[in-house]
Amino acid sequence: MEEEKDLSQNQSTPPSATPQHHPDYSAEIEGASRGQSRWKLIAGIIAVIIVLFFLVIKNWKPSLNTNNQNANATSTDNISQDLANFPDYARLSQMQKLEIAKDFVSWTPNSVLDNSKIKIVNIRQNGEIADAYVYVRAVVEDKKMTKFDSFYLKLANFGGHLFRPNTLATPNSDATELLFPLEKISYLPAIPYDESRTPSELDALKLFGAGKNINLYSFISSWRPGKILELSLYYDCADDQPCSLELK
Numbered sequence: 001m002e003e004e005k006d007l008s009q010n011q012s013t014p015p016s017a018t019p020q021h022h023p024d025y026s027a028e029i030e031g032a033s034r035g036q037s038r039w040k041l042i043a044g045i046i047a048v049i050i051v052l053f054f055l056v057i058k059n060w061k062p063s064l065n066t067n068n069q070n071a072n073a074t075s076t077d078n079i080s081q082d083l084a085n086f087p088d089y090a091r092l093s094q095m096q097k098l099e100i101a102k103d104f105v106s107w108t109p110n111s112v113l114d115n116s117k118i119k120i121v122n123i124r125q126n127g128e129i130a131d132a133y134v135y136v137r138a139v140v141e142d143k144k145m146t147k148f149d150s151f152y153l154k155l156a157n158f159g160g161h162l163f164r165p166n167t168l169a170t171p172n173s174d175a176t177e178l179l180f181p182l183e184k185i186s187y188l189p190a191i192p193y194d195e196s197r198t199p200s201e202l203d204a205l206k207l208f209g210a211g212k213n214i215n216l217y218s219f220i221s222s223w224r225p226g227k228i229l230e231l232s233l234y235y236d237c238a239d240d241q242p243c244s245l246e247l248k
């Protein structure tokens with residue numbers, strides 16, 4: 001009987017009645033919620049920063065354009081001021097032009113004249129010329145001429161090595177530039193080219209006249225390779241009458 005009582009007591013408390021404890025996930029859920037909110041806040045801040053960045057860039061572009069315009073205007077002003085300092089050079093753009101040589105290879109290796117490196121032309125004049133310049137731009141080994149180099153020019157068999165110290169002023173450049181009024185060309189009749197010597201002067205304008213033909217003979221006197229980048233005559237007609245210079 002006692003055994004039956006014990007069994008009945010044991011059976012009166014089923015296993016399902018034993019209290020069970022479930023894990024509490026509320027803290028983790030709350031933490032995850034806070035994490036999502038934090039990331040949303042960070043994403044929002046990043047989005048605002050990106051928008052502000054593009055707004056700044058958008059507003060910055062006109063400023064850059066304005067600066068470029070100001071720089072271009074300043075550069076143009078400088079060019080105008082530079083030309084104002086070189087009145088004879090500035091006149092060339094308003095005059096008629098006869099281009100005699102361009103990018104012409106010329107030099108005197110071993111002091112020997114080679115006809116392929118000498119520019120020889122005949123110039124025909126139509127009408128009367130009131131004023132004229134001879135303009136030269138040349139290099140030796142792609143640099144300015146040195147004291148050992150010279151530019152030789154003859155018109156109607158008059159002239160010689162152009163005397164660089166007496167050239168009219170021109171803007172600074174990487175090439176040797178020579179500008180002489182046709183009525184006052186300074187030159188040395190023969191080598192050596194020495195700027196301590198006293199030059200001769202040629203009034204070449206007197207050689208010209210309506211209907212005349214003028215022979216021009218020119219080269220770079222140098223042992224090193226040279227190039228005549230430009231050799232031109234710039235001129236104005238007399239009394240606004242038609243005139244021209246042309247190569248025959």
